[in-house]
Amino acid sequence: MNVTAKLRETIRELFSADKVDVFLAWEEGSLPMSSTPLFITDGAQADRAIFDPRCGNNLSVYFTKDSRQFRGKRVGIAVKGCDARSLVLNIQENQVLRDMVVIVGVPCNGVIDGKKIRRRTGGKQVTEVMENGDSVTLKGPEFSITLDRSEVLSSSCLRCVHPDATEYDVFLGEARAEVGNENRRKALDEVEALSSAQRWERTRKEYEKCIRCYACRNVCPSCYCSECFVDQNDPQWIGGTCDVTDTVIFHLIRNLHVAGRCVECGACARACPMDIDLLLLNLKTAEEIKKRFGDTAGIRIDGRPVMAEFREDEKQEFIMG
Amino acid sequence: MSEWQPRILAILCNWCSYAGADLAGVSRIQYPPNIRVVRVPCSGRVDPLFILKSLQAGFDGVLVSGCHPGDCHYISGNYVARRRFAILKPLLEFVGIEPDRVQFSWISAGEGERFATVVTKVVEDVRKLGPSKRIVKKA
């Protein structure tokens, strides 16, 4: 039985056991290669649910304060590894009560990045996607192309260490714990091999591309402030211009706002029209947090978010002796 | 034109570091006049935005100083601050802000001498780096 089938069965069971009022999953999108969120309120609708590499949406976003439609309801939710981490964060951050959610983990091998595919197909319409081990075949009206998985998967997935949920009620398969991934360190090594001046040059070039469209923020599951600091004007901490100092500061502060909260889903990078490797800074911060505080965003359901905690004996070598 | 003088913003907590700075003065300990002090109640009040904004506004360096661990007038504000700085500092270095531009220290109300030493070091470090150019917003 494939994952989609297992998911459908699980949904049906949850409804028939009266364990949920609503279930959040994915269904076929109106365009090829796409999926769209699905809210199921009746077990009979379960067969609309799917799970495959197109299901990039993080459904935990429906629990934040501003989307109140599920308040007071028992909600079932299908989660990939990163989605589950978001959900854990939502629970830690008072956005939803653990008791009110039934978490259904799905085994994830990465989601596709539409931008990458469009680039490889020259923007041609893809009507069919076929996974075949490490390769993926894309078919359209006039073409067929077979690519290595790494060429179509979201770069965040290529650097992923938590493919599966660590917190769940049901898991559709065998949940993997933290997995090794050399790509993370490699990406950071590339930058860290540079001198300070070279790094700044790199940063400048990368962020000069930013057009301040805020797609990264809008798509981020951890960015759920009612009003982003960058839109506030009392004070307006940084200018809304594309001046590189403004854009760098925006991205640095956004990084710090999601420090210990970024679940590395990569939605930001997938959404970026300018192809900025937005996740890189977040990997750096996540690594620092792991190294210093032994913690990873959205992994522990008990305890407080890492940046709202402290220990008295933390390492402080960065403070002048 | 006279020699370039670095201008450094020092964000000091009211109870320890600001008092330490006062003590340095009361004790007539001399240190370079390159710092401009902003008083905040606690290092826990310091938002990374303060630091980035100040660099963008053209300060050549930023020093943030609070009470020593255990001494915080507000019990744990400096611990909260320390965790924030612990990730801010490597992040800034990662994007290519010179490490010495942004420094942190703990200075108690009784450490006038230490305040002067810390300021002297920060000023010298920044002087070596020269005027800040990377994240300064041009008019």
Next chain:
Amino acid sequence: MKKSRNSVLVLGAGIAGIQASLDLAEMGVGVHLVEGTPTIGGRMPQLDKTFPTNDCSMCILSPKMSECVRHPLITLHIKSSLEKIEGAPGDFRCTVIERAKYVDPVKCVSCGLCEEKCPVKIDDVFDEGLRKTKAISRYFLQSIPSEYTINAGHCLYLTKGVCRLCEKVCPTGAINYGDMDREIELNVNAVILATGIDPYDPIGFGHFGYRRYSNVVTSLEFERMLSASGPLSGHVARASDGRAPENIAFIQCVGSRDISIDRNYCSSACCMFAIKQSIIAREHNRDLSATIFYMDIRAFGKDFDRYYEKAQEQYGVEFVRSKVAEVRELRNGNLELKYTFENGDIQHREFDMVVLSIGLQPRAGSRELSGKLDIGLNRFGFCRSDTFRPLNTTRDGVFVCGAMNGPKDNPESVVSASGAVAGAMEYLDAARYEPSAGGGGVPEKHVTGERPRIGVFVCHCGINIAGVVDVKDVAAYAAGLPNVEHAENVVYACSTDCLETIKSRVAEHDLNRVVVAACTPRTHEPLFRQTISEAGLNPYLFEMANIRDQCSWAHMDEPEQATSKSKDLVEMAVAKARGLTPLERLPIEIDPEALVIGGGLSGMSAALSIADAGHDVYLVERAEDLGGNMRDIFFNFDGSDPQEFLSGLIDRVLGHNRIKVWRKASIEDITGYVGNFRTKLTGESGELEELSHGAVVVATGGQEHETEEYQYGRSSRVVTQKEFERMLHDGSFPAGRLREVVMIQCVGSREEGRMYCSRICCSKAVKNALQLRKRKPRANIYFAVRDVRTYGFAEEHYSELRDSGALFFRYTPDSKPTAELIDPEDPHSRVRVTVLDPVLEKEVVIDADLLVLATAIDALPENLKLARMLKVPLNSDGMFLEAHVKLRPVDFATEGIFVCGLAHGPKDMSESLVQARAAAGRALTFLRKKSILAEGTIAEVRRERCSGCGYCQAVCAYSAIEVDPEEQVAVVNDALCKGCGACVASCRCGALDLRGFSNIQLYSVFNSLVRETAEGVVN
């Protein structure tokens, strides 16, 4: 007893009198503060720095002086004397003579023209005669009140009928030669005497050459030389040739510990005074060498020994234990000291300058005063008080504080003042009152929405700032900044006349924000805030630029850069000021009950003082019985019986209808804040109880250090002083001969791990040794000591003991005595003690029948838990750390919590009693009020931005912010919030802000120095 009037007369306006007046006024009691000189302040303004923190004396005092003169309940009578007290306690009629001032204080604007023109030069008393003043003058530059007065004894017109120059030049017609002394009658409930001390006048000490040799000065004269505001502007110079001295000798005990002049008491403060002066002198001149000639260094106060260490280690001050026999002047004005060591060796050494560390003595005229007021004096002429009534004079209803009843340092004077106030409460009305809001009733101007109109006042602080910074240039620069409506220079921004100037400028220019560029907001912000509120502005519409402590003083050799930095600092302050908003202080109701933790002498005394003033007290003791450490004290120098006093005290506590006692109790939790504490405790029954109260007094005590040195615990003949005292009391001496008794001092004290003096052990050992003398007259008593610290009047008993034949051997940490058991198998073995006799320079071996160890006083390990519950700090020795070592000695930084007794640091019974009363007095300044006002600087929530994530709640150490689970927004408890801002910086949503340090204000500051040039931004 009539209590309707509710006022107290305080005689003497030094720091003790000022503190007493402020405490009384805070309790809603009217005060008549009667002072002989033309200013309040007493001795403190004469001091440059204070030990052991080197705080600037005037800087910490002047806010209190200003507060005192501005308090609506304090009536000041300067140049006045108290002549008579008639009537009964609770209903005294006091006769006060206000002497003629010859200048109308209402008309005088303190412009100083009169002084400039006055032809009569006289010695300036304040500057110890080191400079001249005029017959019309202010007592000193920062006198309060600031108006001029005429010295009738020197005025040409008043003495000879000629001159009248001052009258001619006075622009306001304030001179009134016809002014007369006035006798007034004041009806008060009680009287507090705080007339202080005089320095010993060494003129009688011909052999030290004072007044004959120009380079021999008193410590007070030297202090004025060191003072930046003194006649030499802090540049110490020799009178003979104006040269800066390179090496200075301090001679201790001049006028103290001297039987030949009937001053067989220790002045208690001079050792620390000399150490301070040597440190300060070294700071002025790094090449200077200072040598202190002394008998014992009596650094017995809290953190004093560390200061003493610092003088040696960091400042290279040399300490020479010897007796100076003679000072001889050499041709070049240098002075040759001849001094004798204990072993009789004589040495000579040459110095550039000699400072006589003069002692403290009763005020001139105290005998006359004691007659007039019918109060007793002790045999040295100090006001008489007893061990167990240390704040009472011999006359009921008349209390004493400060150094009037014996030498005291600054904090002790402050403590005794608050204690005397608690005593006076007995005669006052117990009704609680509702204090009026600040601003002296001036209605607040509405400024919200107005364009900022900022006034900038740039202070010279005499030459403190103006000597380095071009203050005129700074003011001119400020005047050109956007929104600055007015900028001007002021000589002393904090002086009463300048404060008046600020107020009138606010009116003239319709200012709605005020910036003062002067010293540090840490000391002076409250004063200026009060001032602008008197001018009708919300007190939070004020900002300071610290151009003294953090600029002129730190960049003395770089006037240009200091000036440019000052401009930046002013610009930053103006930037912040633009964004200031009026803040409201919300009233916090005060529960009238008090919790007292600890049922020893201090705790019980504090409880009684509070209960006697009409408040319910919850007294919590962890042991089975009340009494604490005092249960082990049986003797007193004055012959009074501590156990009799203690049992009386316990009876009073147990019988008091306002005191509820818990024994064998433990405190589980304390939450809340000033006025609204909640305490959970379990009593004897084991049942958890919850109490509400408005204040907390910490009186948990201390404990005897458990030593392992000197064979303690291995023979019944090795005992601590505490055990020895009990032995003396019940005769339970070890069996057999008791001829050789050795006492070792400083066991555990003043060494690594306990770098403090336990203060009471020397006097206790002397006391016990004298008791032993009575019981075993033939016993030989040997002491191994480092410094003998029988400060104050205990010195007499030390002399008595020495005269009785007790032998004292000095040891150092490197040459500690050793003790061996003569028969290690015998649990009652005698002990062979070996000490190095520095006089004979050889070892002395004593086979002791009894070895008595003066073990240190330790902090209780439990302090830590309590400190965490109360959110108050401990010092590095584990003792509770007060808010300010000099001027807030029983308060904590956290309001509503007070400390006394051994919990604060080692002290004797009398001192504990005084401090207990002080803690009670301070607690009453809150408890007597029905409500106080919360801070204005607190966090606030913008609900529409809050996502309820709870980071703020997680980082708040005070549980002052919580997420409402229903609304999913954070809510601040205004009374609990301490205003640290940790939550604000943790809030990524921008939903939180800190009033007074708001994002927009700070943003403006960070962005204020951007200068745009052709090259871009130059900062």
